[in-house]
Amino acid sequence: MTEDVGRVVVAPSLYAAPLLRIGDAVRAVTDGGADAVHLDVMDGHFVGPISFGNLIVQAVSAATHLPLDAHLMVSNPVSHLPWLADAGVRGVTIHVEAFEGDQIGLIEAVREIRKRGMRAGVALKPATGVHAIAGLVGELDHVLVMTVEPGSSGQPFMRAMLSKVSEVADRFGHDIEVGVDGGINASTAREALDAGARYLVAGSSVFAASIEGVRGAIDALRTSE
Ligand code: DX5
Ligand code: ZN
Numbered sequence: 001m002t003e004d005v006g007r008v009v010v011a012p013s014l015y016a017a018p019l020l021r022i023g024d025a026v027r028a029v030t031d032g033g034a035d036a037v038h039l040d041v042m043d044g045h046f047v048g049p050i051s052f053g054n055l056i057v058q059a060v061s062a063a064t065h066l067p068l069d070a071h072l073m074v075s076n077p078v079s080h081l082p083w084l085a086d087a088g089v090r091g092v093t094i095h096v097e098a099f100e101g102d103q104i105g106l107i108e109a110v111r112e113i114r115k116r117g118m119r120a121g122v123a124l125k126p127a128t129g130v131h132a133i134a135g136l137v138g139e140l141d142h143v144l145v146m147t148v149e150p151g152s153s154g155q156p157f158m159r160a161m162l163s164k165v166s167e168v169a170d171r172f173g174h175d176i177e178v179g180v181d182g183g184i185n186a187s188t189a190r191e192a193l194d195a196g197a198r199y200l201v202a203g204s205s206v207f208a209a210s211i212e213g214v215r216g217a218i219d220a221l222r223t224s225e
Contacts, residue, residue, distance in 0.1 A: 009177070009199045010221050011069060012214070014060065015040040015051055016153035016203025022056070023063060024211050030064045032215035033222070036090070037066050038181070038201045043074035046098055047151035054083040061088045069093065071123060071181065071201075073150050078109050081116055091119035093144050093179075096132045103135050110139050123181070125150060126158055130167045140176050142199065143168045147192070148182030153203040157183030162195040169196025189224040 012034050017025035029037060039057055044050040051073075061068055067090035072080060077094040084092055092113045099106040106122075113120035121142035122133055126149060133143065145165050148155040161180070169178050179199030180192040189200050206217045 007198070008193060008222065009035040009179075010218055011036040011038040011179075011199065011201050012206040012218065013038040013040055013071075013153065013181070013201050013203035016207045018207070018211070021211060022060075025207065025214070026060055026063045028211050028214035029206070029218070030066055032218045034066060034218055037064060037068050038203075039068055039070045039089075041070055041072050041074060041080065042151065043076075046075045046095065047073045049151055054087065057084070057087045057089065067091070069119075069121075071144065072098075074098065078112055081112055081118075085116040085118060089118055091121060091141065093121040093123045093142065095123045095125065095150070096128055097125055107135060107139060110136060114141075121176075121179075123150070124164065124168075126161060130164060130171060133168075134171075137172065138175070140172070142177040142179055143172065144179040144181050144199075144201070145197070146182055147180050147184070147188070150182075154208075155183055157185075157188040159188075159191070162191060165192060165195040165197050184221070186220040186224045189221050193224065 012029045040051050042049050042051040069091040070084050070089050071093045075098055110120045119141040123144040125146050147158050147161045177199050178197050180197045181201035184200050184202040185205035
Protein backbone atom coordinates (compact mmCIF):
# COMPACT_ATOMS: atom_id res chain seq x y z
CA MET A 1 0.00 0.00 0.00
CA THR A 2 1.05 3.63 -0.16
CA GLU A 3 4.01 5.11 1.69
CA ASP A 4 2.05 8.28 2.44
CA VAL A 5 -0.17 7.39 5.38
CA GLY A 6 -2.14 10.62 5.24
CA ARG A 7 -3.45 10.15 1.73
CA VAL A 8 -6.57 8.25 0.76
CA VAL A 9 -5.90 5.34 -1.59
CA VAL A 10 -8.54 4.19 -4.07
CA ALA A 11 -8.09 0.58 -5.20
CA PRO A 12 -10.71 -0.77 -7.61
CA SER A 13 -11.39 -4.49 -7.29
CA LEU A 14 -11.13 -6.22 -10.66
CA TYR A 15 -13.32 -9.03 -9.38
CA ALA A 16 -16.30 -6.80 -10.07
CA ALA A 17 -15.18 -5.94 -13.62
CA PRO A 18 -16.75 -7.66 -16.62
CA LEU A 19 -14.44 -10.64 -17.05
CA LEU A 20 -14.44 -10.62 -20.84
CA ARG A 21 -13.41 -6.96 -20.79
CA ILE A 22 -10.69 -7.31 -18.19
CA GLY A 23 -8.10 -5.54 -20.35
CA ASP A 24 -10.43 -2.58 -20.87
CA ALA A 25 -11.08 -2.54 -17.13
CA VAL A 26 -7.36 -2.42 -16.31
CA ARG A 27 -6.87 0.43 -18.78
CA ALA A 28 -9.87 2.29 -17.39
CA VAL A 29 -8.66 2.19 -13.79
CA THR A 30 -5.10 3.02 -14.84
CA ASP A 31 -6.18 6.03 -16.91
CA GLY A 32 -9.01 6.89 -14.53
CA GLY A 33 -6.88 7.90 -11.56
CA ALA A 34 -6.84 4.79 -9.35
CA ASP A 35 -3.95 4.45 -6.92
CA ALA A 36 -3.71 0.66 -6.95
CA VAL A 37 -5.43 -2.40 -8.36
CA HIS A 38 -7.05 -4.83 -5.90
CA LEU A 39 -6.92 -8.47 -7.00
CA ASP A 40 -9.17 -10.97 -5.22
CA VAL A 41 -7.61 -14.43 -5.36
CA MET A 42 -10.13 -17.11 -4.30
CA ASP A 43 -9.45 -20.84 -4.17
CA GLY A 44 -12.95 -22.35 -3.98
CA HIS A 45 -12.16 -23.58 -0.46
CA PHE A 46 -11.63 -20.65 1.90
CA VAL A 47 -14.55 -19.09 0.03
CA GLY A 48 -16.86 -20.87 -2.38
CA PRO A 49 -15.93 -19.14 -5.66
CA ILE A 50 -12.73 -19.54 -7.65
CA SER A 51 -11.65 -16.21 -9.11
CA PHE A 52 -8.27 -15.80 -10.77
CA GLY A 53 -4.71 -16.94 -10.25
CA ASN A 54 -1.21 -16.48 -11.54
CA LEU A 55 -1.89 -16.07 -15.27
CA ILE A 56 -4.39 -13.25 -14.87
CA VAL A 57 -2.30 -11.54 -12.19
CA GLN A 58 0.78 -11.67 -14.44
CA ALA A 59 -1.21 -10.29 -17.36
CA VAL A 60 -2.61 -7.44 -15.25
CA SER A 61 0.85 -6.68 -13.91
CA ALA A 62 2.18 -6.36 -17.46
CA ALA A 63 -0.70 -4.08 -18.47
CA THR A 64 -0.49 -1.38 -15.79
CA HIS A 65 2.07 0.70 -13.94
CA LEU A 66 -0.25 0.82 -10.92
CA PRO A 67 0.78 -1.16 -7.86
CA LEU A 68 -1.06 -4.45 -7.41
CA ASP A 69 -2.45 -5.55 -4.06
CA ALA A 70 -3.54 -9.17 -3.79
CA HIS A 71 -6.29 -10.13 -1.34
CA LEU A 72 -5.89 -13.85 -0.74
CA MET A 73 -9.14 -15.62 0.13
CA VAL A 74 -7.39 -18.98 0.14
CA SER A 75 -6.83 -21.67 2.74
CA ASN A 76 -3.07 -21.94 2.25
CA PRO A 77 -1.85 -18.40 1.56
CA VAL A 78 1.87 -19.10 2.01
CA SER A 79 1.89 -21.49 -0.95
CA HIS A 80 0.84 -18.63 -3.25
CA LEU A 81 3.57 -16.18 -2.24
CA PRO A 82 6.25 -17.25 -4.76
CA TRP A 83 4.13 -16.59 -7.85
CA LEU A 84 2.75 -13.36 -6.40
CA ALA A 85 6.29 -12.09 -5.83
CA ASP A 86 7.31 -13.20 -9.33
CA ALA A 87 4.35 -11.32 -10.79
CA GLY A 88 5.60 -8.11 -9.17
CA VAL A 89 2.72 -7.72 -6.72
CA ARG A 90 3.35 -4.88 -4.27
CA GLY A 91 1.20 -5.97 -1.35
CA VAL A 92 -0.36 -9.19 -0.13
CA THR A 93 -3.26 -9.44 2.31
CA ILE A 94 -3.86 -12.78 3.97
CA HIS A 95 -6.90 -13.76 6.02
CA VAL A 96 -6.34 -14.32 9.73
CA GLU A 97 -9.05 -17.02 9.69
CA ALA A 98 -7.03 -19.17 7.26
CA PHE A 99 -4.68 -19.92 10.19
CA GLU A 100 -7.44 -21.23 12.47
CA GLY A 101 -5.89 -19.77 15.63
CA ASP A 102 -2.29 -20.71 14.80
CA GLN A 103 -0.64 -17.44 15.85
CA ILE A 104 2.88 -18.64 15.09
CA GLY A 105 1.85 -19.70 11.60
CA LEU A 106 0.20 -16.31 11.06
CA ILE A 107 3.27 -14.35 12.18
CA GLU A 108 5.55 -16.53 10.05
CA ALA A 109 3.33 -16.00 7.01
CA VAL A 110 3.35 -12.22 7.48
CA ARG A 111 7.15 -12.27 7.80
CA GLU A 112 7.42 -14.45 4.70
CA ILE A 113 5.49 -11.85 2.67
CA ARG A 114 7.96 -9.15 3.68
CA LYS A 115 10.94 -11.45 3.17
CA ARG A 116 9.81 -11.83 -0.41
CA GLY A 117 9.85 -8.07 -0.83
CA MET A 118 6.12 -7.37 -0.63
CA ARG A 119 4.06 -5.30 1.77
CA ALA A 120 2.25 -7.43 4.32
CA GLY A 121 -1.33 -7.15 5.46
CA VAL A 122 -4.05 -9.14 7.15
CA ALA A 123 -7.79 -9.16 6.53
CA LEU A 124 -10.47 -9.66 9.15
CA LYS A 125 -13.80 -11.28 8.31
CA PRO A 126 -16.81 -9.54 9.89
CA ALA A 127 -16.97 -12.01 12.81
CA THR A 128 -13.25 -11.73 13.64
CA GLY A 129 -12.25 -9.25 16.33
CA VAL A 130 -9.15 -7.09 16.49
CA HIS A 131 -7.77 -9.29 19.29
CA ALA A 132 -6.92 -11.84 16.57
CA ILE A 133 -4.09 -9.59 15.35
CA ALA A 134 -2.91 -8.30 18.73
CA GLY A 135 0.36 -10.22 18.29
CA LEU A 136 1.15 -8.52 14.98
CA VAL A 137 2.02 -5.02 16.18
CA GLY A 138 5.13 -3.94 14.27
CA GLU A 139 4.75 -6.75 11.74
CA LEU A 140 2.17 -5.25 9.37
CA ASP A 141 1.95 -2.64 6.64
CA HIS A 142 -1.83 -2.72 6.46
CA VAL A 143 -5.02 -4.22 7.88
CA LEU A 144 -8.08 -4.80 5.71
CA VAL A 145 -11.39 -4.72 7.56
CA MET A 146 -13.97 -6.69 5.58
CA THR A 147 -17.19 -4.73 5.46
CA VAL A 148 -19.02 -7.65 3.79
CA GLU A 149 -18.59 -11.41 4.04
CA PRO A 150 -15.74 -12.24 1.65
CA GLY A 151 -16.56 -14.13 -1.53
CA SER A 152 -18.64 -11.86 -3.72
CA SER A 153 -19.12 -8.34 -5.02
CA GLY A 154 -22.23 -6.24 -4.76
CA GLN A 155 -23.22 -6.93 -1.15
CA PRO A 156 -24.39 -4.14 1.14
CA PHE A 157 -21.88 -2.37 3.41
CA MET A 158 -21.91 -3.63 7.00
CA ARG A 159 -22.06 -0.43 9.02
CA ALA A 160 -21.40 -2.35 12.24
CA MET A 161 -17.80 -2.79 11.04
CA LEU A 162 -17.03 0.92 11.45
CA SER A 163 -16.19 0.45 15.13
CA LYS A 164 -13.66 -2.22 14.13
CA VAL A 165 -12.07 0.23 11.68
CA SER A 166 -11.69 2.74 14.53
CA GLU A 167 -10.34 0.11 16.87
CA VAL A 168 -7.68 -0.98 14.37
CA ALA A 169 -6.76 2.65 13.67
CA ASP A 170 -6.48 3.35 17.43
CA ARG A 171 -4.47 0.25 18.27
CA PHE A 172 -2.06 0.32 15.34
CA GLY A 173 -1.90 4.08 14.82
CA HIS A 174 0.03 5.58 11.95
CA ASP A 175 2.30 2.58 11.63
CA ILE A 176 -0.17 0.88 9.33
CA GLU A 177 -2.76 1.68 6.72
CA VAL A 178 -6.34 0.67 7.52
CA GLY A 179 -8.42 -0.49 4.57
CA VAL A 180 -12.06 -1.37 4.02
CA ASP A 181 -13.37 -3.84 1.46
CA GLY A 182 -17.00 -4.45 0.61
CA GLY A 183 -19.95 -2.24 -0.26
CA ILE A 184 -17.79 0.88 -0.63
CA ASN A 185 -19.33 3.74 -2.60
CA ALA A 186 -19.01 7.51 -2.25
CA SER A 187 -21.35 7.54 0.72
CA THR A 188 -20.01 4.57 2.70
CA ALA A 189 -16.45 5.67 1.85
CA ARG A 190 -17.11 8.89 3.75
CA GLU A 191 -18.19 6.90 6.82
CA ALA A 192 -15.17 4.59 6.59
CA LEU A 193 -12.77 7.52 6.24
CA ASP A 194 -14.36 9.23 9.23
CA ALA A 195 -13.82 6.03 11.23
CA GLY A 196 -10.09 6.04 10.37
CA ALA A 197 -9.79 4.08 7.12
CA ARG A 198 -7.31 5.30 4.51
CA TYR A 199 -7.51 2.58 1.86
CA LEU A 200 -10.74 2.07 -0.08
CA VAL A 201 -11.37 -1.10 -2.05
CA ALA A 202 -14.36 -0.74 -4.34
CA GLY A 203 -15.75 -3.23 -6.83
CA SER A 204 -19.30 -2.78 -7.99
CA SER A 205 -19.44 0.96 -7.33
CA VAL A 206 -16.53 1.39 -9.77
CA PHE A 207 -17.64 -1.06 -12.47
CA ALA A 208 -21.41 -1.39 -12.11
CA ALA A 209 -22.39 1.36 -14.51
CA SER A 210 -19.98 0.72 -17.39
CA ILE A 211 -16.28 0.69 -18.20
CA GLU A 212 -16.81 4.21 -19.52
CA GLY A 213 -18.06 5.25 -16.06
CA VAL A 214 -14.96 4.09 -14.20
CA ARG A 215 -13.21 7.47 -14.06
CA GLY A 216 -16.29 9.19 -12.68
CA ALA A 217 -16.77 6.48 -10.06
CA ILE A 218 -13.15 6.79 -8.92
CA ASP A 219 -13.54 10.58 -8.75
CA ALA A 220 -16.68 10.15 -6.65
CA LEU A 221 -14.81 7.97 -4.17
CA ARG A 222 -11.94 10.41 -3.99
CA THR A 223 -14.14 13.42 -3.42
CA SER A 224 -15.74 11.63 -0.51
CA GLU A 225 -12.57 12.72 1.36
C1 DX5 B 1 -15.20 -9.58 -1.72
C2 DX5 B 1 -13.97 -8.96 -2.30
C3 DX5 B 1 -14.12 -7.57 -2.71
C4 DX5 B 1 -15.19 -7.31 -3.74
C5 DX5 B 1 -15.74 -5.97 -3.41
O1 DX5 B 1 -14.89 -10.81 -1.22
O2 DX5 B 1 -12.93 -9.01 -1.35
O3 DX5 B 1 -12.89 -6.95 -3.05
O4 DX5 B 1 -14.76 -7.33 -5.08
O5 DX5 B 1 -16.86 -5.73 -4.18
P1 DX5 B 1 -17.93 -4.61 -3.77
O6 DX5 B 1 -17.20 -3.31 -3.71
O7 DX5 B 1 -18.93 -4.70 -4.85
O8 DX5 B 1 -18.49 -5.00 -2.43
ZN1 ZN C 1 -11.09 -7.94 -1.82
